[in-house]
Amino acid sequence: MNYQQPKQLQAVVLDWAGTVVDFGSFAPTQIFVEAFAEFGVEVSLEEARGPMGMGKWDHIRTLCNQPQIAERYRKVFDRLPTDDDVTALYERFMPLQIEKIALHSALIPGALNTIDALRDKGLKIGSCSGYPAVVMEKVVELARHNGYVADHVVATDEVPNGRPHPAQALANVIALGVSDVAACVKVDDTWPGILEGRSAGMWTVALTCSGNALGLTYEQFKALPADQLDSERQRIGKMFEGSRPHYLIDTIVDLPAVIDDINARLARGETPQGC
Structure with a gap:
């Protein structure tokens, strides 16, 4: 054949x-900003948009790998973000996303x-x-x-x-x-x-x-x-x-x-x- x-x-x-x-x-990007903010780490909407399209855990990991965001995290927690920290951010991101998805x-x-x-x-x-x-x-x-x-x-x-x-x-x-x-x-x-x-x-x-x-x-x-x-x-x-x-x-x-x-x-x- x-x-x-x-x-x-x-x-x-x-x-x-x-x-x-x-x-x-707007639904995913704004929630990334809010989730990081709850950990005392500033992430701009423009920065949050950078890895858009990835799975959300991978998206957060990619954001945390950016030198300027990693440095902000270090200033708050006195260490660079680990995978466990990424998971903690993800676990805060998820309920926020579910709660606010209807807005967008x-x-x-x-x-x-x-x-x-x-x-x-x-x-x-x-x-x-x-x-x-x-x-x-x-x-x-x-x-x-x-x-x-x-x-x-x-x-x-x-x-x-x-x-x-x-x-x-x-x-x-x-x-x-x-x-x-x-x-x-x-x-x-x-x-x-x-x-x-x-x-x-x-x-x-x-x-x-x-x-x-x-x-x-x-x-x-x-x-x-x-x-x-x-x-x-x-x-x-x-x-x-x-x-x-x-x-x-x-x-x-x-x-x-x-x-x-x-x-x-x-x-x-x-x-x-x-x-």
């Missing part, structure tokens, strides 16, 4: 915060119509997140109340390794019965999420304006002058360069046109691995 390359897409694997819900990705649970404008359009194209809707399962349960419940139900959900602690490893994306491939990873698109607002899709052999679409990189509310995004928005797009595009997304778009609203373009490329014999 010979290998038959897929001729059209079968599934889209969507991130959650900054992609489908929580324009600006609104669907991104246009997301529902876009997802309906994807389903009309015959695509299954997978999803994954840097949130652990206990938080994802709440996120999924809130999204369902607002009209969004994914076909499959994979939390970061439901696989051996979270982002940027490919395990969550590949778990969606298996659960959704997709025949080839080249027939999948991973959509995310963070570089670990794009690396996840790349490592899984999928097409990848990076979101420049709805998520962590721009870090604005929808209203602030819409109010940006055109020249400033273009400058922000260029800045964010450079941030994503290392993860090599196949496409850069503002928000999920722009995704259907990308799907059509990928289907045309598949029909011509192109593959995500070759791009």
Whole structure:
């Protein structure tokens, strides 16, 4: 039997915060700031956004590895943060995240119509997140109340390794019965999420304006002058360069046109691995 390359897409694997819900990705970032503050350690919102997309324990470990944050921690506790300290921060972060997740649970404008359009194209809707399962349960419940139900959900602690490893994306491939990873698109607002899709052999679409990189509310995004928005797009595009997304778009609203373009490329014999 010979290998038959897929001729059209079968599934889209969507991130959650900054992609489908929580324009600006405020729910996780603000809670990192608050969790560190409860230990007397200052972390700015900009610093908290840096490792966004990783599993939350790994995110905190990465923050603690930054020299300026490690030094602030040392001044408070007279030692550099150990893994046990990271776990203590994580255990404080988790209840705060669960308590406040509803404050940033609104669907991104246009997301529902876009997802309906994807389903009309015959695509299954997978999803994954840097949130652990206990938080994802709440996120999924809130999204369902607002009209969004994914076909499959994979939390970061439901696989051996979270982002940027490919395990969550590949778990969606298996659960959704997709025949080839080249027939999948991973959509995310963070570089670990794009690396996840790349490592899984999928097409990848990076979101420049709805998520962590721009870090604005929808209203602030819409109010940006055109020249400033273009400058922000260029800045964010450079941030994503290392993860090599196949496409850069503002928000999920722009995704259907990308799907059509990928289907045309598949029909011509192109593959995500070759791009």
